[in-house]
Structures are given as structure tokens and as C-alpha cells.
Amino acid sequence: MLLIATRWWGSLERRRPTAFLLAGVVFVADAALLTADVAAGTGPAAFGQGLIGTAWTAAFLGLLGFYPGLADRSRWLPRVGAVFAAVGAVTMAAMAVTSFGYAAGVPGGAFADVVGFFLLGVFPGIVLGFGAFGVASLRTDLYSRRVGLLFLVLVLTFLFNLGTGIAGVDPLVKVLAVVAVLALTTLAIGYLLRTGGALAEPEAASASSDATTG
Numbered sequence: 100m101l102l103i104a105t106r107w108w109g110s111l112e113r114r115r116p117t118a119f120l121l122a123g124v125v126f127v128a129d130a131a132l133l134t135a136d137v138a139a140g141t142g143p144a145a146f147g148q149g150l151i152g153t154a155w156t157a158a159f160l161g162l163l164g165f166y167p168g169l170a171d172r173s174r175w176l177p178r179v180g181a182v183f184a185a186v187g188a189v190t191m192a193a194m195a196v197t198s199f200g201y202a203a204g205v206p207g208g209a210f211a212d213v214v215g216f217f218l219l220g221v222f223p224g225i226v227l228g229f230g231a232f233g234v235a236s237l238r239t240d241l242y243s244r245r246v247g248l249l250f251l252v253l254v255l256t257f258l259f260n261l262g263t264g265i266a267g268v269d270p271l272v273k274v275l276a277v278v279a280v281l282a283l284t285t286l287a288i289g290y291l292l293r294t295g296g297a298l299a300e301p302e303a304a305s306a307s308s309d310a311t312t313g
Contacts, residue, residue, distance in 0.1 A: 118161030152195030187224015
């Protein structure tokens, strides 16, 4: 069982770049769909929510790939982050399937009638999942500070979108801007991982290690 778990974590770690790049591409697709909605003066469709769910699911899987490395440097934050990232991944995957179902006209009613139920898993998944991994990344010398900051950008963007929506400020142009930020952020994380820029500079890591031991 331990070998299986190790291989599973190792697989997630290797596929982090692909997961975040996929998330970014799907966010871009949703941004294109929202741009068409803005031009046509129509509201967002359930299909777009399915794209959002798909993109976040990929991002959560990519986030879980950070657990093996961070777990060796920090004890509790990666564990907390992994638990809530798993909750977020399952919730977003369920939301994506449900949204595509509504887009295909399978269930009756509108997706807006059930979206509130998914928020119970989405909120802690994003805020505590990406938040915990972001803080853990910033507190260790394993990854570049850019990685931790980009994780926190995702958290702040989600909170901004949620907060303004609750306040009744929810024009489609704002939603488009939020999705654009999510797309750029996830693509940036994927790019850093693909090119090796996600790792901390050797000099910075050495200085951090010396400061800790000294």
C-alpha cells in the first residue's frame, strides 16, 4: 500500500506542469466564451460553469503534486492543504459534470438552483487548499517565492469574485476579468514548473538553510 501511495504522489508530482497548463487553457476557453457573451449581451451559460469546474479540478490535481516535496519541509500546512485540495478537486469535478449535464438539458431547472451546494466544498478547497500550500511554499526554501505568491493570487481572486458577487456587484465584465486573471495565473505556474523556474535559486536556498541552522 505504501508503494502504491508513493507512486500515486510521484505521478501527481510529475504531472503538475501539465495539470496547471491544462487549467490555464480551459480558463482561456471560458474567457473566450464569456467574451462572446459580453458582445452578445447574454448571461453566462451552464457550459461555461462546466469549464470553470474542469479548470479548477486540473489546478487542484496540480496542487496536490506539491505535497511530496513540501511535506518533507513543513509538517502541518501541506497536510491541511492536501486535505482541502482533495475536497476542492472532488467538488469541482462534481460541479463540472453537473454543469455539463444542465448544458445538455439532462436535469430540469437551471444550474443556478444548485450552485450554492458546491460552494460548501469550493470555498475551503480554494481558500484553505491553495492558501495552505501558498504559505508553506513561502516558508520553505524548496520553491521560488513566485510559486507561493501565485497560489495566493488564486485565493485572493476567488475571494474578490465571491465578495463582489455577494455584494451584488457581479457584471459579466467583472467575471471575465476574474477568469482572465485565473487563466494567466495558472498558466504562469505551469510555465514555471515546465521550465524549472518554480524551484528556488540555489543561492537563495543556501542562504535560507544557513540562516535556519545558524
